Each structure stands twice: as structure tokens, then as C-alpha cells.
Amino acid sequence: MVVDKKTVALTTASATSVVLLRILLELQHDVYPTYVLYNQGVDDPSLQADAFLTIGDLAITQLAVPGYSYRYDLGELWYEFTQLPFVFAVWHVNYKKNIEQELASLYDILILSKAYGLKNLEELARDHEGRFGIPAHVLLNYWSSFSYDFEEEEQKGLMAFYGYAAEIKAVNAVKDLRFWVKQ
Numbered sequence: 001m002v003v004d005k006k007t008v009a010l011t012t013a014s015a016t017s018v019v020l021l022r023i024l025l026e027l028q029h030d031v032y033p034t035y036v037l038y039n040q041g042v043d044d045p046s047l048q049a050d051a052f053l054t055i056g057d058l059a060i061t062q063l064a065v066p067g068y069s070y071r072y073d074l075g076e077l078w079y080e081f082t083q084l085p086f087v088f089a090v091w092h093v094n095y096k097k098n099i100e101q102e103l104a105s106l107y108d109i110l111i112l113s114k115a116y117g118l119k120n121l122e123e124l125a126r127d128h129e130g131r132f133g134i135p136a137h138v139l140l141n142y143w144s145s146f147s148y149d150f151e152e153e154e155q156k157g158l159m160a161f162y163g164y165a166a167e168i169k170a171v172n173a174v175k176d177l178r179f180w181v182k183q
Contacts, residue, residue, distance in 0.1 A: 009045035
């Protein structure tokens with residue numbers, strides 16, 4: 001692979017994406033570049049690296065970078081590697097006694113928000129294209145590519161990620177997760 005023993009710049013904007021890239025390079029392809037960190041939106045990683053990781057809005061808007069011929073979507077690469085979806089965000093709660101009511105309220109808010117968002121994706125994309133500096137059709141395509149659920153396959157994908165992350169020593173081993181269920 002072209003980045004083996006080369007320099008790869010990793011954004012400080014997402015520890016999860018950094019670990020995901022490392023899993024794909026090191027475990028899937030047996031590639032071990034030198035990693036350097038950069039501040040996304042501040043530093044220009046193309047000045048210091050043979051390849052670089054960009055996430056979020058900048059990854060969407062920065063379609064071409066002179067001298068860099070290839071672009072990859074980490075979620076797609078993860079799926080090719082594992083045949084499982086990648087979970088890009090999870091709510092973690094430090095569970096204490098007597099927070100059932102707060103968790104139920106948060107759950108209800110998140111369910112309502114998800115339903116509203118999915119029902120109004122086109123309108124939201126139009127309303128926010130100026131704010132994000134991203135055309136509405138690009139936002140709509142991007143937002144439509146996500147699953148907003150956390151079912152069995154997503155849970156398997158998350159546990160696979162934790163397992164691989166432990167294998168590359170990015171995290172301690174995670175034996176299992178406990179999921180809160182509204183009563």
C-alpha cells in the first residue's frame with residue numbers, strides 16, 4: 001500500500017476516526033505509517049504528510065487536494081472489512097441510581113428529534129446550506145447515508161470496533177456494554 005512507512009497526518013478533531021483509520025491500515029492492510037497530529041481547520045496537513053485524515057464538514061467540502069489522487073470514506077472501508085455498519089456516535093452514560101427519570105426524558109427527546117429530523121431532511125438541508133457552506137443536495141445525500149438506529153448489527157459493529165481498537169492497543173479490552181432500555 002502506498003502509505004506504508006510514509007507519514008499520515010491524523011486530525012485531532014476525532015479520536016474515533018483516528019482509531020478507525022489505524023485499524024484499517026494496520027489490521028486490514030498490515031501497513032504501519034508514521035503518524036503525526038494536526039489541528040483540522042487550522043493546520044494544512046498536506047504540508048507535512050503523504051496522506052491525511054479529515055472528518056466532518058471539511059471532508060465534505062474539500063473535494064480535491066492538489067497532489068492527493070485518492071479519497072476514501074472510512075465508513076465504506078469499515079463495511080468492506082467487517083461486513084458490519086460503523087457506529088460513529090454513541091451516548092455514554094455513567095449510570096447512577098435514581099436517574100431513570102432523566103434517562104427516560106432524554107430518550108423521549110432524542111426519539112422526537114430523530115423523527116423530526118428524518119421527516120424534514122430536505123427542509124433542514126435547504127435551511128442550513130448557507131450556515132454550513134455546503135449545497136443542500138450534498139447535505140441531503142450525506143445525511144441520508146447514515147443509519148440513525150442502534151439495532152443488533154450496529155451493536156455488533158461497535159463491539160467489533162472496540163475489539164480491534166484493543167488489538168492495536170488504542171483502548172483497553174471492552175468485554176460488554178450495558179444498554180439502557182426505557183421501561
